[in-house]
Amino acid sequence: MRNELAKFSVSPPCVTALGVVAPPPIQVESDTFSGPLALLFEFVRDRRVNLLDIPLAPVCESYFLYLLSSDRSNLDESAAALVALAYLIERKAWAMLPAPEEEPIEVEEGAALGEGCIGDYQFAIAALTEFEAERLKLFFRPEGAFPSIPPEIINHEIDHLAAAFAAILGRAEPSPFETVHRARRSLASMMKSVLDAISHEYRSLEQIIPAPFTREDAVYWFLAILELIRLGSARLRLDDGNVHFARAAA
Amino acid sequence: MNLADELEAVLFAADAPASLEILAAALNYSEGQIAQGLEVLEARLEAKGGLQLVQIGGGYQLSTKPEYADSVARFLKPRPQRLSRSQLEVLAIVAYKQPVTLAEVDTIRGVQSDYGLRLLVERQLIEEVGRKMTPGRPLLYGTTDRFLHQFKLNSLEQLPPLTEDGKADLGKFNVL
Structure with a gap:
């Protein structure tokens, strides 16, 4: 056949x-x-x-x-x-081969809520405006009212931290004039340098920062070590009125 | 030490709405006991004092009473950050039709809304909530908890319903 x-x-x-x-x-x-x-x-x-x-x-x-x-x-x-x-x-x-099934046309739940034009939302907009005005009459405690400062920093007097900062600033050398074209450095890279420089042994800032250093270096080192303390990667303690820093235990 | 006092202390210190669940876990009470304590606290604050208990953003929070708004404003000098008309239009569409794409917002408004949408995202009133499973997989937007807080809403269910003719039933809206 x-x-x-x-x-x-x-x-x-x-x-x-x-x-x-x-x-x-x-x-x-x-x-x-x-x-x-x-x-x-x-x-x-x-x-x-x-x-x-x-x-x-x-x-x-x-x-x-x-x-x-x-x-x-x-x-x-x-x-x-x-x-x-x-x-x-x-x-x-x-x-x-079996033909792919046509996707069902989704009927959105909000479709009946006047999706045609903005005119359908005029009363909603008026309501939101009214709610916003009512809300502006209320005052709440602002978000982030209690910043998470490590107790180590709170417990140590700010004066001691300021003294340590002043001490390294006093030893700093003036910044060279050719810094205009120098590449910008980031606090993150500085924090990495500080983390490499500190150990589990408590030392003063002067012992940690490699000499010679400029005032700008001192500021960067100080900010970086404060940030590391805030993140829990470094610790500080007060010995005879002097602040000493060390790497936090893993 | 009674529960209402304890709740007042916790809510005074809190800088965001606290849900029944969180309060129950923090104070070691059942949610039912916390709800009763909140009722007592609300009545007490309503009777006297400059603070009130507000159910907002999915939780409870203490706020100043509206009658003292001028005094507090003179002290805090807040910068007014009212939304513009176009931003309100975009926000209303997102709030009622979420999750919604930018193209859908554009269609309803009849004008481009990308700028307004971006500003609302920056103000954390709306956020990306996923992608629509259509060609191009466009981003979907929805409202945030901050939106509820800024408009004194406890949940999206408290949005005034749009009836068929588009009118909002404002009478059904209540904060507490």
Whole structure:
């Protein structure tokens, strides 16, 4: 039965005007298409027939029969037929895959709430304005009213910290004039330097900062070590009125 | 030491709304006991004093009473930060239709809203809440707890409902 649907006839190779070898004249017969393989190829490529309506198995069988009976020298023609068949099989395989389900159109819950234009929101805007005015009459304790200062800093007198800072500033050398073109340094990089410089042994700022250093260096070192204390990476203690710093235990 | 006094002390020190759950965990009482204590405290503050208990932003917080607003304002000299009309429009759309995309806000307003949206994000009144599963996966925006606080709301359910003709039922709104 299938062989009746696809037949071939052996004939000399057909070369198109563009110099391309056409597939052999394998005849395809079905309810929706009747004609040679090359024509079917064109119709499928141009979406003029529904490939799902055309059985390809008889076409393949005819192709095998063609191969068995044709001259071995017609390799170009055989290859052309194979390419055409492969194309049809691939297209049909894709066509047979289940079509992806169309995504349901989402009906948003707020759709009924007048999404048409801003005019629908006029009363809401008026209400929000009223609420905002009411709220402005209330005063709350501001957020962040209690900053998280480490108890170490609170417990030590600020004067001692100021004295330590003044001491290193007193020893600092003036900044060189060519600092205009110097690359900006960040507190983060300074904190890393300080962290490398301090150890678990408590030492004074003067012992920690490598000499010689400028006033700017002193400020950076002092700020960096304060930040490290705030983050819990460094600790300080008071020894005989002098502040000493050390790396915090891991 | 009674619970109402304890709650008053905690809420006086708190710089953000405290929920029943947090208060219960902090003071080692049940949420029911905390709710009762808050009722007692609210009545007491209402009867006298310059403070009141406010249910706002999903929790409880102490605030000054509105009748003393002028005095407090003269002392604190707060910088007025009222929202502009266009910002209010964007905010209202986001509040009622959240999660919503910028394109949807643009469609409703009929004008571009990216600037207003960005300002509201900077003021932490709205925030990105995800992406819409449509081509391009646009960002979705929703309101924040700060929005509730700034507009004296305890939850989004307290937004005045929009009826079919677009009118807001302001009468149903109550803070406490």
